[in-house]
Amino acid sequence: MKGSTLLETNHNLRALWEGRGKTNGDLSKTGYEFSLVRKLLRLGVTDVKDLAAILANRPGGSVIERGKGSQYITATIAGAIKDLYIQKSEKG
Numbered sequence: 001m002k003g004s005t006l007l008e009t010n011h012n013l014r015a016l017w018e019g020r021g022k023t024n025g026d027l028s029k030t031g032y033e034f035s036l037v038r039k040l041l042r043l044g045v046t047d048v049k050d051l052a053a054i055l056a057n058r059p060g061g062s063v064i065e066r067g068k069g070s071q072y073i074t075a076t077i078a079g080a081i082k083d084l085y086i087q088k089s090e091k092g
Helices: 003-009 011-017 029-042 048-056 062-066 070-091
Strands: none
Touching: 003 011, 003 048, 011 029, 029 048, 029 062, 029 070, 048 062, 048 070, 062 070
């Protein structure tokens, strides 16, 4: 399923995209974006272009409000992938 479709149907994902719903951890814009990408990956979204488009278009997000560009987007996606990989390897 595409990330944009999931944003319409998954309320928890939509809340992260809108910058609300987290109660612990990094509550900054970038913290929400990292959590958003991790959630998308856990839901099966693996198309990097799809993930990048969602980050780039997040209302009130770092790309729109702070002018962060492709390097930030790439680093955020790579970091989320690495984090999930490490989590999986520690469990299995």
